[in-house]
Every structure is written in structure tokens, then in C-alpha cells.
Amino acid sequence: MLPSRNPRVALPFVIPALAMLAAVILLPGLYVFWLSFHASSFGQSPVYVGLANYAKILADPYFWRALKNTIVVVLVVVHVELLLGLGVALLFAHGLPFRKWLIACVLAPYAVSEVGAVVMWRTMFDPEAGLVTRWLLGLGISPLEWSVVPMHGLLLVALLSIWLHLPFSFIILYAARLSIPKDLYEAARVDGAGAWQCFRRITLPLMMPAILIAMLFRYIFAYRLFSEVWLLTGGGPARQTEVVAIYLYLEAFRYNDFGAATATGWLMVLTSLALALVYLRKLHREMHAHDG
């Protein structure tokens, strides 16, 4: 074996990446864990308080409201987005003229910033002059009063999140659909299977791994939801549309309660890891399969 197959040679190549991740994510993450057992504020030295921070946020009705809001929005966003993404992926896989340009159109929201998306959706749903508001009124449907009614605010947040992230789900699902061999469908058609049967017996089962991966990723990323809510409702009225990330931000940077914020942060980490566990276990197994 040649000397440079020695894995130590690889270290200088991977160390910059590992050092950055350690300095910016891993060590701060562990420090948050340590801080979550301490009372602290900016410029104060931390005092050990045991589980008091956790007790405090778990007794705080605003925390529970934020958690409930987050769960509702995440569930709606991820599932509607995946259904839409699947529909669009199947539509495109069927073969369309100008496919490249049409895909570019579907990908367009990927280029839009959260701030830009808020400008767009806020304008369309403006309670007085918004285009969609006028359409809804024209159809005799009462429009969204998103700045007044908390549920309407969250619904608008969900709509714009779906819009912003559909390109991601679409690409994952579209690639998965294209990787299904064509002869499977041909063989099924020879056996007399209809479109629905092809979907149930071939498309859906073969796309399932990709659907689950996309779903996990979207759960984890949707859970971080901050900017859309912050820019649209700011968590109001009366803190009723807060999500967990907003709660954390307000505790830390407005109410100066670092203890509560770090405890919230660590709960977010735990939830994210719990969600990711399924994915990480699969990945771990695959990596070891490669090594063997």
C-alpha cells in the first residue's frame, strides 16, 4: 500500500471544516447546555440554579402557546408542501413542453429572501387593498384578518413558508421520480395496470424513501421558523402568534433572561435531534456499510 493511503494524511484536509463547525456550532451548543442550568444575563457571571430555568419556561403559558403554534404550523406546512411537491413532481415527470423553463418557474421562489416573501404575501393579503383580499371578497369569502386574528396570522405564515420552500421538496421528489426505471411502468401496462395502480404499486413505494427524507428535513428546518413570523406579525397581537424561536429570541434579547432562553434553546436542540434520529440512524448504518 502506498504511504499516502494512510488516513492521517487526510487530517489537514478535513481539519479546517471540523474546526469551523466546532468553533461556531459544537462548542456554542455545549455552552448553551451548560448555561441552561445557570441564571445569567448580559455582563453577569452565571449562577448555578439547577433545573430552575426549565421549570420556569415549562410553567410559562407563553412558552406553551409558542410550542403549540410551532407544532400546528410545522404540521400544516410540511404535509401540504410535500403533497404539493409530489403533485408537481408527477406533473412534470409526465413530460411537458418547455420543461426547462417551467422548472425554472417552479424554482423561482428559491431565490426569494424571507423578507422579500413577506413583502409579497403581505401585499397580496393586505386587508384593504390586497389582490387576494379583493378576489376573496369578490367570491363572497371573508378575507384573512392576519394582523388581528392570531390563527389567520399563522395561516398566512404557513402559506408563505410553503411557497418559499416548495422548490426544495419539488427537486427532491422530482429527482426521485425520474430515477424510477421506465420499464417498470411498461411492464405494468403490459399486465393491464391503470394509472392509479401504477401510482399505488410503483411510484409511491419507490418514492417513499425520498418522501421520508424530504419530510424529515422539512420538519427539522420548518421547526426553526423565525423570520417569517417576526417580519409578518412580530409574534403579536399580544404574543399570540409567537413560535418557539421567537419566544427564545424575546427571552434573550428583550427580557434579558438568558437562562430561560438557553433552556428553550436546549429543548429545541433535543427536539431537532429526536426528529433527526431516524435519519441519523439510517445514515450511520449506511456509512458503516460503506466502510465494511
Place this chain on the structure above:
Amino acid sequence: MTADLSLALRRFLARLGRAVALAFVLLWSVGPIALIVGAAFTPEKEIFSVTPQAGWRPTLENFVSLWAKWGDFFAGLANSLIVTLGATLLAVAVSTLAGFGYSRWKSRFLAGSAFTMIALRLLPPIVTTLPLFPIVNAFGLNDTYLVLILLYATFFVSMGTMVMRTFIDQIPRELDEAAMMDGASGLQILRRVILPLCGQGMIAVAIFVIVYAWNEFLFAFIFTTKQAKTAPLVMSEMIGSLDGVEWGVLFAATTVHLLPVLVFVVLCQRHLIEGLTAGATKG
């Protein structure tokens, strides 16, 4: 005859259904963007007028008032550009190095660290802002380009590394073995053999970082106040001036900020799709 007819009818209906679905998809994806870009070229007074105007006369007046009133926004665009370039260079360089390492060498430590890398990416960014905020202040890095460049690059390093590894895996090992016979070191192999062949992967990584860094809000909101303020932050201030949002100006700013990256995404569509399927979901 009737069987043929009903088959033709069903085909026609299926086609019609697909056309209608496609129309909805396009309206959904492009409608909001077109609306705002169109409004940016509409006189401020006419943007929200309920009565339809006789003919739409595009105007640049919103862009002119944006230039006159919001010098901050253009400073923000310059800051965004600097931060985006810095983060992209850093992330692509570090990811290429690491992708090469993970592609060509195997060990327990490497497997374990790759796994940790992926797991770390799943932590919510807002959590790390809590301890970083005092640290950044202590080092006097608050409101500098450096802190944003470092944060943006780091949050894409793990995905970037996995994308690069996938691309470098496709370069035949025989090529580096031949170079190794000639006595080339790891770095020389990277420079002479790998770099000329992994441009596609580097472009894919660059696209992700560029779109992310150009658009990012949370870190910019927490870590910049004045000097290094990025364009999205200035736009959020425009929305925030609740008593008098100048909609035309806001739409103009949104358009100026969006169009370059939109054109870029459309042009690099193929790399975006390849990158996302190559390793995005793995890392």
C-alpha cells in the same frame, strides 16, 4: 366506435386537467414575484387603486425615490455582496478540502467526524446565537463582515463537504494513483487532478451559499447594527416603519435585491438540481 370515443374523451380530459394544474402551479410560483416586480414599475398612487387603470405605463419613479431616500439600502447591497462573496469563497474552499479528504481516505475517525458534521447541521442556528452574542461582542466582532462570513460559511460547510465528496467520488482513483506514483503529495493531487475535474461540484456548493448568504435575515438581524448591515435587514426596516410604509419604494428595493439572484438561479438551474440530489439531503 364508442370505446374509441370515450378513450379519446378521457385523454382529452386528462390533458385538460394537466394544463389547468400547470396553470395553477405557474400562478402560485411566479404570481407573487410578478406582482411585486410589476408594482415596482407602477406609479406609487396607482399600485393599490381599486379601479383598473387605463393602460399600464411603466415608470422608474419608485427606483428614483429609493435611490434618493434610502442610501442605506444601497450600502446594504454592497455589504451583502461582500459578505456573500466572502462566505462563498470560504465555504467552497473548506468544503473542497474536506470533500477531498473524506472521498479519498477512510478511517474510523473520518467516518465518525463526517457523521458528527451532518448531525451538527441539524441544530437550529438561533440556538448558537445565544452564546455567540457575548463572545462576538468580547472580540469586538459585532457588526463586522467577518462574523457574518464565518457564520454563513460554517452553516454550509457540512452540506458543502458532502456535496463535494459525492462529486469527487466520481473522479476515478486511478488518476490520483498515477500522480502518486510520480511522487505527488496529497495537496498536489488535489491541485493537479481533482480541482480541474470537480468544478461542477464547486459551482453547486457556491449556488447554495450565494442564495443563502444573499438572503439571510436572522444572523444579520442579531449580529449587525450599522456598518455591516445587509440589504434584507434594511428592507425589514422599510417594512417596520409602520406609520408610513412607502410601498412603491419597498417594492423597488425588493425587486433590486431579488432580480440578480433570481437570474442566477434560473441560469444555474441544472447545477442546483444536481447539487441538491448529489449530497444536499445527505448532509
